[in-house]
Every structure is written in C-alpha cells, then in structure tokens.
Amino acid sequence: MTxxxxxxxxILALLLALAQGILPLIGAWRGSRALMAVARPAAAGQAVFVxxxxxxxxxxxxxxxxxxxxxxxxxxxxxxxxxxxAATWGAHEGSLLLWILIxxxxxxxxxIFGRNLPEAFAARVLGVMGLxxxxxxxxxxxxxxxxxRLLPSPMNGADLNPVLQDxxxxxxxxxxxxxxxxxSVAFAFAIAALLGGSMEPSWVRQARPWTNAAWGFLxxxxxxxxxxxxxxxxxxxxxxxxxVENASFMPWLVGTAxxxxxxxxxxxxxxRAWTILLSIFAFSLSLLGTxxxxxxxxxxxxxxxxxxxxxxxxxxxxxxxxxxxxxLYALRAPKVMGGKPFAVVSRETAMxxxxxxxxxxxxxxxxxTLFPLIGDALHMGRISVGPPYxxxxxxxxxxxxxxxxxxxxxxxxxxxxxxxxxxxxxxxGIAAVACALVAAFFVHGRPRxxxxxxxxxxxxxxxxxxxxxxxREMPRGRRYPAEMAGMLLAHFGVAVFxxxxxxSESLSVTRDVRMSPGDVQTIGGYQFRFDGIKQTLGPNWxxxxxxxxVSRDGxxxxxxxxxxxxxxxxxxxxxxxxxxxxxxxxxxALGEPMDAGNVHGAWGLRVYYKPFVRWIWGGxxxxxxxxxxxxxxxxxxxxRATATEPAADTTPAAAxxxxxx
Amino acid sequence: xxxxxxxxLLAAFALAMAAAAAAQxxxxxxxxxxxxxxxxxxxxxxxxxxxxxxxxxxxxxxGLARDMRHKVFQLMQxxxxxxxxxxxxxxxxxxxxxxxxxxxxxxxxLWFGPFLILAAGGIAVALVVRRRSRARTDMxxxxxxxxxxxxxxxxx
Amino acid sequence: MNRLVPFLAxxxxxxxxxxxxxxxxxxxxxxxxxxxxxxxxxxxxxxELDDPAKVVTKAxxxxxxxxxxxxxxxxxxxxxxxxxxxxxAGQFGVPLIGYNYKDAPADAKAWxxxxxxxxxxxxxxxxxxxxxxxxxxxxxxTYLIDARGIIRYKRIxxxxxxxxxxxxxxxxxxxxxEAP
Numbered sequence: 002m003t004x005x006x007x008x009x010x011x012i013l014a015l016l017l018a019l020a021q022g023i024l025p026l027i028g029a030w031r032g033s034r035a036l037m038a039v040a041r042p043a044a045a046g047q048a049v050f051v052x053x054x055x056x057x058x059x060x061x062x063x064x065x066x067x068x069x070x071x072x073x074x075x076x077x078x079x080x081x082x083x084x085x086x087a088a089t090w091g092a093h094e095g096s097l098l099l100w101i102l103i104x105x106x107x108x109x110x111x112x113i114f115g116r117n118l119p120e121a122f123a124a125r126v127l128g129v130m131g132l133x134x135x136x137x138x139x140x141x142x143x144x145x146x147x148x149x150r151l152l153p154s155p156m157n158g159a160d161l162n163p164v165l166q167d168x169x170x171x172x173x174x175x176x177x178x179x180x181x182x183x184x185s186v187a188f189a190f191a192i193a194a195l196l197g198g199s200m201e202p203s204w205v206r207q208a209r210p211w212t213n214a215a216w217g218f219l220x221x222x223x224x225x226x227x228x229x230x231x232x233x234x235x236x237x238x239x240x241x242x243x244x245v246e247n248a249s250f251m252p253w254l255v256g257t258a259x260x261x262x263x264x265x266x267x268x269x270x271x272x273r274a275w276t277i278l279l280s281i282f283a284f285s286l287s288l289l290g291t292x293x294x295x296x297x298x299x300x301x302x303x304x305x306x307x308x309x310x311x312x313x314x315x316x317x318x319x320x321x322x323x324x325x326x327x328x329l330y331a332l333r334a335p336k337v338m339g340g341k342p343f344a345v346v347s348r349e350t351a352m353x354x355x356x357x358x359x360x361x362x363x364x365x366x367x368x369x370t371l372f373p374l375i376g377d378a379l380h381m382g383r384i385s386v387g388p389p390y391x392x393x394x395x396x397x398x399x400x401x402x403x404x405x406x407x408x409x410x411x412x413x414x415x416x417x418x419x420x421x422x423x424x425x426x427x428x429x430g431i432a433a434v435a436c437a438l439v440a441a442f443f444v445h446g447r448p449r450x451x452x453x454x455x456x457x458x459x460x461x462x463x464x465x466x467x468x469x470x471x472x473r474e475m476p477r478g479r480r481y482p483a484e485m486a487g488m489l490l491a492h493f494g495v496a497v498f499x500x501x502x503x504x505s506e507s508l509s510v511t512r513d514v515r516m517s518p519g520d521v522q523t524i525g526g527y528q529f530r531f532d533g534i535k536q537t538l539g540p541n542w543x544x545x546x547x548x549x550x551v552s553r554d555g556x557x558x559x560x561x562x563x564x565x566x567x568x569x570x571x572x573x574x575x576x577x578x579x580x581x582x583x584x585x586x587x588x589x590a591l592g593e594p595m596d597a598g599n600v601h602g603a604w605g606l607r608v609y610y611k612p613f614v615r616w617i618w619g620g621x622x623x624x625x626x627x628x629x630x631x632x633x634x635x636x637x638x639x640x641r642a643t644a645t646e647p648a649a650d651t652t653p654a655a656a657x658x659x660x661x662x
Numbered sequence: 663x664x665x666x667x668x669x670x671l672l673a674a675f676a677l678a679m680a681a682a683a684a685a686q687x688x689x690x691x692x693x694x695x696x697x698x699x700x701x702x703x704x705x706x707x708x709x710x711x712x713x714x715x716x717x718x719x720x721x722x723x724x725g726l727a728r729d730m731r732h733k734v735f736q737l738m739q740x741x742x743x744x745x746x747x748x749x750x751x752x753x754x755x756x757x758x759x760x761x762x763x764x765x766x767x768x769x770x771x772l773w774f775g776p777f778l779i780l781a782a783g784g785i786a787v788a789l790v791v792r793r794r795s796r797a798r799t800d801m802x803x804x805x806x807x808x809x810x811x812x813x814x815x816x817x818x
Numbered sequence: 819m820n821r822l823v824p825f826l827a828x829x830x831x832x833x834x835x836x837x838x839x840x841x842x843x844x845x846x847x848x849x850x851x852x853x854x855x856x857x858x859x860x861x862x863x864x865x866e867l868d869d870p871a872k873v874v875t876k877a878x879x880x881x882x883x884x885x886x887x888x889x890x891x892x893x894x895x896x897x898x899x900x901x902x903x904x905x906x907a908g909q910f911g912v913p914l915i916g917y918n919y920k921d922a923p924a925d926a927k928a929w930x931x932x933x934x935x936x937x938x939x940x941x942x943x944x945x946x947x948x949x950x951x952x953x954x955x956x957x958x959x960t961y962l963i964d965a966r967g968i969i970r971y972k973r974i975x976x977x978x979x980x981x982x983x984x985x986x987x988x989x990x991x992x993x994x995x996e997a998p
Contacts, residue, residue, distance in 0.1 A: 236687065236721040243716060271794070278824060285828075297847070298838045309843040316839060320832050327825035334821055342797035350791050357783045365776035372763075372772045374838045381768040383850050385710050387718070387761030394776055416798070511703060515690040575686075592688025607688045712955035715848055725920065726955055729946050754953040756853040 021131030079541030169229025177222030183215020217628025270340025407463020453503020487631025498620025525610025
C-alpha cells in the first residue's frame with residue numbers, strides 16, 4: 002500500500018471538504034435545496050478518504066515502511082506493535098491527521114444524528130465543519146505531509162521517544178482530541194445560528210448533548226494526561242501548569258462555563274448572546290492550544306518540533322476562523338434582551354457567577370502562559386511564570402464556585418430559593434465543620450488538608466441531600482432525569498477531586514534516600530527495604546531493576562520494581578514503581594548508583610507516600626461520567642419529526658419553550 | 663605510573679558516561695532533619711532549571727541543576743533565609759530562575775490583571791442581574807401572578 | 819459597541835502571537851540575558867589547564883580587556899564554534915582566554931590538541947562552582963570583560979562570523995574608545 006495513495010486520499014478529502022464547506026453555505030443563503038443537500042454526502046465522502054489516509058499511515062507503521070520519513074523518525078524495528086500504532090500520533094504530522102480524523106468522526110455523527118435539524122440550519126452547521134476541515138487538510142498537505150518520503154530509506158528508524166512508550170500514549174491524545182474537536186460542533190451551531198439570523202434558542206437544545214459529550218471527552222483526556230505524567234515522568238507530580246497543559250485546560254474551563262450557559266439559554270431563553278460567545282471562545286481556545294503546541298512559541302516538554310512557517314500558517318488560520326467568527330458575532334449577535342427575567346437570588350444568578358469565575362480563570366491561565374511572551378515584547382527581560390502563580394490564583398478564583406455549588410439544585414429558576422435553601426446551607430455547613438474538626442485531629446492540624454475536607458464535605462453533602470430529597474419526593478422513574486443525574490455525578494466529582502488535591506498536596510511525604518542492599522527506610526508509616534539490583538530485558542530496552550520490599554507494621558505486603566531503562570540510541574528512562582491504593586499511593590523511583598559504576602553498592606532512590614492521590618483522577622472521571630450521562634437525556638434524543646413538533650416524551654415544561662422567543 | 667593514567671582514563675570515561683546518562687534529580691543530601699528536607703523541596707520546586715527550562719530545579723536531571731541544588735543546600739546550611747537564597751540565584755541568573763514571579767512594576771499586569779478582569783466581569787454580571795431583576799419586578803407589577811407562575815420551580 | 823470587545827481583544831492576542839513567531843525566528847528562545855552586564859565580574863582564582871600550580875585570579879587580569887570563552891570537550895556546539903575562533907582569535911584586538919567548564923583536564927587537552935588552541939591561556943573550572951558566579955548555564959558562552967573587570971557583553975551560544983561582526987566587534991570598539 003504505497004504512501005502516495007495516502008496523500009491522494011488527503012487531496013480528495015480536501016476537495017470534498019471544500020465542497021462540503023462552500024456549497025451548503027451558499028445553498029442556505031440562497032435557499033437552494035440542491036446545494037444544501039450536498040452537505041451530507043460530501044461529509045461522508047470526506048470521512049471515507051480521511052479514514053483511508055489514516056489507515057494507510059498506520060499500515061506504514063505496522064509494516065516498518067521506513068521510506069516514509071514520519072515512520073522513520075518515530076519508530077524502529079524493536080518497537081512493539083501497539084506502540085507503533087500509537088506512534089501514528091506521536092509527532093506533529095500524524096497527530097494532525099488524527100485531529101482531522103476525529104473532526105470527521107464528529108461530522109459524520111452530526112450528519113447521522115442531526116436529521117431533524119431544520120434543513121438550512123443543518124446545511125450551515127455541516128458547512129462550517131467542512132470549512133474547519135479545509136483549513137486543517139490544507140495545512141497538512143502544504144506544510145506537514147505525514148507521507149513525505151525519506152530516500153534512500155534507512156535500514157532502521159530513529160525511535161519513538163521512550164516517554165511516549167506507555168499505555169497513556171495510546172489514549173490520552175485521542176481522548177483529548179475528541180474533546181478539543183468536539184467543541185467545534187458547539188462552534189458550528191453558534192455560527193449557523195448567527196448566519197441564519199433567527200435567534201430562536203431551540204438550536205441550543207440541539208447543541209447541548211454534543212457539547213456535554215465533548216466536555217466529557219476533554220475531561221477524560223486531561224485526566225489521562227495527568228495520570229500518564231504521574232506514572233511516567235518519575236517525579237510524582239500530576240500537574241505542572243506547563244504551557245501545553247494550560248493549552249488543554251483553558252478550553253475545559255470555558256467549556257464548563259459553556260455547558261452551564263447552554264442550560265440557562267435552553268430552559269429560560271436568556272443569555273443567548275453570551276452562550277454564542279462562549280461557544281466561539283471554547284473552540285477558539287482549542288485552536289489556540291493547537292497553535293501553541295506546534296508553533297515553537299512555548300518552551301515545553303510537550304511541544305512538537307517547531308517551525309515558524311507552520312506557526313504562521315496556523316496563526317493565519319486562527320485569525321480567519323476566530324477573527325471572522327468574533328466579527329460575525331459583533332455584527333449579528335442578538336442585541337435585544339430575550340428570554341425570561343430572573344431575580345437577584347436565583348439559579349441563573351448563581352450560574353452566572355460560576356460562569357464569571359470560570360471565564361476569569363481561563364483568562365488568568367492565558368495571561369500567565371503568555372506573559373513571558375509579553376515580557377519579551379515589552380523588553381522586560383525573561384520572566385518565568387510557574388506553579389507558584391497558577392497554584393495561588395486558581396484556587397482563589399474557584400472558591401466562590403465551591404461555595405455556591407451545593408446550592409444550585411435548591412435555587413429556583415427566575416426567583417429566589419426554595420424555602421429549603423437555608424436548611425441546606427445549615428446542614429452542609431455543619432457537616433463540613435464537623436468533618437473538618439475530625440480531620441484536623443487525624444492530619445495534625447495541617448490547614449490545607451482540613452480545608453480540603455471541609456470544602457469536599459460541603460459540596461458532597463449538598464449533592465447527597467438533594468439525591469435523598471428527590472428519592473423521597475418523586476415517583477420511581479421520574480426521580481433522576483439523565484440531565485440531573487449527570488449534574489449530580491459531576492458535582493460529586495468536584496468533591497472527590499477536592500479531597501484528592503488538597504489531601505495529597507498537604508500530606509505527601511517525599512524523600513531522596515541513599516540505600517545499600519538490606520537498608521530499610523520508614524516513610525509515611527511504611528517500611529521500604531532495598532534488596533539490590535538485577536539486570537532485566539524488555540522488547541526494546543534493557544534495564545537495571547531494583548527490588549524494594551514494602552511492609553506495614555513489620556508485615557511485608559508488596560514488592561516494588563523500579564527500573565532504569567536504556568532504550569536504543571542510549572536513551573535512558575526512569576520507570577517508577579507505583580503501588581496504587583484507594584487511600585494512598587506508594588511510589589519508588591530509581592536514581593543513580595551512589596558510587597559511580599558500582600551497581601551492587603548503594604543507590605539513590607526517591608520514595609513517595611501520596612495519600613488520596615487517585616481521588617484526583619477519580620473526581621475527574623466522575624465529571625466525565627456526568628458529562629456523558631447528561632448528554633443522553635431523553636429530551637435531547639432525536640426522533641424522526643420536524644423541529645416544530647414537540648416530541649411525545651418531553652416534559653411539559655418544554656412546551657412553552659417552543660412558543661417563546 | 664601506568665595505573666594512574668588508567669585511573670584517570672576510567673575516571674574520564676565515567677565522567678563522560680555520567681554526562682551521557684542524565685545525572686539524576688534523585689540526589690540524597692544529608693539533611694539535618696525532615697523539616698529541613700521539606701524546606702529544601704519546597705524551595706527547589708519554586709526555582710527553574712536553566713538548562714531544561716520546562717522543569718523545576720527539584721525535578722531536573724541536568725548537571726547544572728544538580729550543582730544549583732547543592733548550592734541551595736549549602737546556603738541553607740549556612741543559615742541563609744529563603745529570600746536570601748533566591749536573591750543569590752537571581753543575582754547570577756536573573757529573575758528567570760524564579761517560577762514565582764516577584765511582584766514588581768513590570769509584573770503588575772500579571773499579578774493584578776486577573777483581578778481587574780474579575781472586577782470588570784463582576785460589574786457586567788451585576789448590570790445583567792440588575793436589568794433582569796428589574797424586568798422581573800416590572801412584569802410582576804404589570805401582570806400580577808405571571809412572574810411566579812412563569813418559573814419552572816425546580817423542574818428540569 | 820461592546821459587542822466588538824471580544825474581536826478587538828482577539829486582534830491584540832493575534833498581534834502578540836505574530837510578534838512571538840517573528841521574535842522566535844530571530845532570537846534563541848532559550849537564551850536568558852545575563853543580569854551581570856555592566857556589573858563587576860565575580861572574583862575568581864582558577865588554575866591553568868596546562869599548569870595547575872599556576873593560579874590565575876581576576877586581579878591579575880585587570881588593566882586590559884579580555885574575552886572569556888566558556889567551552890568543554892563534551893560540548894558539541896563548541897566543536898562548531900571552534901574553527902571560527904581559530905580563524906578570528908587574532909583579529910579581536912583583545913586576548914582570548916579559554917574557560918574550560920566541568921571537564922576532565924585530560925579530555926580538554928586532548929580536544930584542544932585535536933581541534934587547535936586559539937587561546938592565550940586556558941583556565942580550568944572542574945567543579946563549575948566559579949562558573950555559577952558568572953551565571954554560566956551552558957557551553958559555549960563568551961564574556962567580554964573590560965580593563966576594570968566589568969562584564970560588558972555576554973554571548974550565549976556559539977560565536978558566528980555574523981555575531982562577531984554585528985555584536986562583538988562593536989562592543990570591543992566601544993571599549994577602545996573609552997580607554998584608548
């Protein structure tokens with residue numbers, strides 16, 4: 002299967018994307034049904050060719066086709082087959098192809114499941130998706146062709162960076178891209194609404210499941226990346242506020258604001274312009290993230306190899322897409338206040354405050370990430386902005402959100418709280434204080450741990466109280482609509498996350514120790530006995546492997562094997578040993594022999610005791626689950642009916658919405 | 663004589679190998695007590711490695727990072743405060759070495775910018791809420807009963 | 819009017835990013851300007867590479883400007899810079915002193931005999947402790963120190979003919995003008 006076929010497939014995909022992008026938009030403008038009908042077949046055709054192209058690249062990796070430059074640079078003969086597949090997206094060109102593939106997945110899903118969108122609206126949405134694809138396909142073909150040949154082809158390739166040879170590599174980028182690219186759907190809906198000119202918020206109901214699903218995927222992708230960094234990089238950290246991590250966090254923050262704003266606009270018809278703006282922001286930040294990682298603008302362990310020409314290309318693309326959409330917004334966003342009014346104390350206000358905090362947090366992360374660049378521009382010398390900055394401001398900004406979180410279900414749309422509000426405040430408060438006092442005893446007064454427990458209990462108590470109330474008050478089958486269940490799961494995830502972050506940050510113990518065979522170190526209440534080194538072999542590496550026996554109260558319960566691996570081309574990679582647990586992780590990383598060259602003598606080891614660190618990712622997974630569950634609410638599901646006919650299984654509250662503006 | 667050359671050669675080779683295989687960030691130092699170790703970890707995690715510029719001094723494998731960590735340790739042993747240790751490094755390597763940017767006129771935008779944005783956004787939200795709640799009371803006044811009947815309760 | 823705010827903010831952002839791309843193409847993104855420019859060089863006492871018994875101090879070098887070139891046998895880029903130094907060392911007008919950084923003396927001497935020795939003398943800093951006082955964070959780096967021991971210019975990265983013409987020679991000329 003020659004790689005040139007892959008190139009040809011991309012060219013054909015580009016042509017179809019052009020058709021999909023331009024013709025339906027003209028059709029919707031002119032009212033030509035024939036042109037509008039081009040959208041779905043063009044999308045299907047583009048998807049077929051992109052998938053073909055991707056499979057050809059995977060094939061080239063699986064069959065060691067080192068005549069393809071990208072394959073030669075990212076794999077070699079010893080690389081196991083599963084990492085060869087993952088190597089497809091291990092560097093710039095291939096990861097772009099993955100981006101395009103996923104964009105096509107979402108487009109096809111939209112074409113299939115969006116059948117009862119009004120014709121012109123659907124044509125516009127698919128048209129916008131097509132135009133986005135045009136940009137990425139042309140970028141790939143003109144500057145980043147994954148099928149470029151390397152002749153004469155080498156006998157063996159370079160290798161995939163050892164850091165990337167890890168299970169995390171197989172699903173972190175795909176999940177992340179599912180999220181990033183998924184926000185393009187909300188974006189396309191918003192642009193279609195602006196282009197169409199009619200400002201009925203019924204399109205928001207259609208947009209919500211797509212946005213919730215994208216947000217769920219992005220949450221999963223970020224969790225996967227964090228877990229992978231923790232287990233692979235060797236230093237026990239799970240978040241570094243690295244520019245590329247920030248690039249994925251900014252769309253997540255705005256996406257969180259967006260899913261809440263969409264709820265308000267769908268149910269109450271208000272804040273239409275804000276929802277449209279957030280839809281544009283979320284996808285713009287996804288694009289910005291793509292730009293930052295590939296332009297060489299930021300120093301990061303993550304960044305792909307940079308090239309100013311590529312950076313300039315993406316910047317122009319960004320200018321057209323984001324600048325164009327913001328200009329369209331300025332010209333056509335609804336100017337008249339629509340939808341239902343609301344009082345000062347109301348669910349809308351609480352959610353607006355939440356929106357504000359998330360948006361400001363995203364702006365803060367952007368400011369901190371780009372500030373070194375501002376420093377260069379204003380000749381202020383090189384300034385570093387790192388965890389001390391972000392780690393201070395982010396929790397500060399999130400505090401109001403955490404405080405408001407349990408109140409959400411107890412506030413009403415439009416006016417005031419239900420009479421239960423005060424009772425809930427009291428109960429959550431008492432629970433939080435009581436648990437904090439108990440915790441204070443166990444954690445010897447560490448303030449962050451105590452605050453973590455108080456905040457988590459505050460949020461969790463609110464969720465649990467509401468769950469109980471619904472159980473008591475509603476008949477079976479109507480207790481937990483999927484949207485509400487999703488909300489409860491995600492908010493509960495916040496509580497779990499808070500425990501994970503604050504307790505692990507506050508109570509972790511890290512020690513660098515010098516150990517000779519037979520030595521025992523006690524850390525975090527566990528005894529670690531170092532039993533020496535032996536040599537081991539893997540599929541494409543050899544390693545020095547330590548044996549560390551871990552005991553508790555004198556009783557051994559596990560043996561850990563941290564390794565120092567050497568890959569081809571003398572690349573050394575620390576493979577830490579982790580003993581996972583629900584209430585704590587134990588973590589050992591192997592350093593260097595203390596006497597150079599004497600592998601049977603003393604070694605340096607780093608030992609960590611990390612309580613509750615898994616709750617960080619557990620919380621993230623609850624949030625992801627919440628996003629997916631909410632996306633599958635019956636109200637959002639499509640039936641083969643036109644948009645004006647209310648579906649039979651919608652709740653009665655939906656009916657007035659169709660009539661209202 | 664030959665043996666001394668051999669040792670020198672082996673030492674040179676070991677040094678070269680040590681440079682090739684990254685000098686590790688794992689670096690047991692003779693701390694006086696656990697509190698001093700925690701202070702060291704906290705301090706080095708706020709400093710930036712000049713060589714691997716996307717890592718903290720605590721996590722970097724670079725040879726220079728090891729030298730800088732040892733220097734930090736030495737200064738701690740001499741009784742210097744955190745501020746003095748940071749100043750020592752800033753004098754030699756500039757503000758770049760601090761991950762915690764100092765609050766000075768050229769970083770005011772960084773430190774106060776988010777709060778300015780928050781204030782601006784807060785005003786915008788307050789205006790929106792005020793406009794909506796006015797509309798609500800207007801509606802309640804002109805069409806009594808509709809405002810209340812209009813809200814969905816806690817329905818979903 | 820306030821509907822245009824997001825668009826205008828984006829224009830600002832795009833401008834910043836465009837500047838970033840331009841800046842990156844003409845500057846080394848990892849170079850950190852030295853805080854010691856126009857400040858006294860740190861006091862030092864280092865042995866000569868060829869004669870460890872002889873110790874060279876900052877005081878002994880006062881009175882005339884000189885260039886200090888940080889290099890090492892393990893440094894790949896220094897190997898690329900070296901032919902430029904071999905060709906141009908005589909034309910600087912000030913002595914070129916080598917600063918051997920974190921290197922085994924045997925390695926350094928072998929490297930110099932293989933690639934040539936353009937230096938008036940070579941100082942050996944095996945541990946790198948003195949280099950930290952200079953703010954050295956990699957090799958090659960080059961310092962221009964004036965007659966009073968003040969650092970006037972620092973080059974991070976290799977000296978190329980372009981850098982020599984556009985930056986080093988004007989700096990040396992400025993020194994000569996102060997004290998002919």
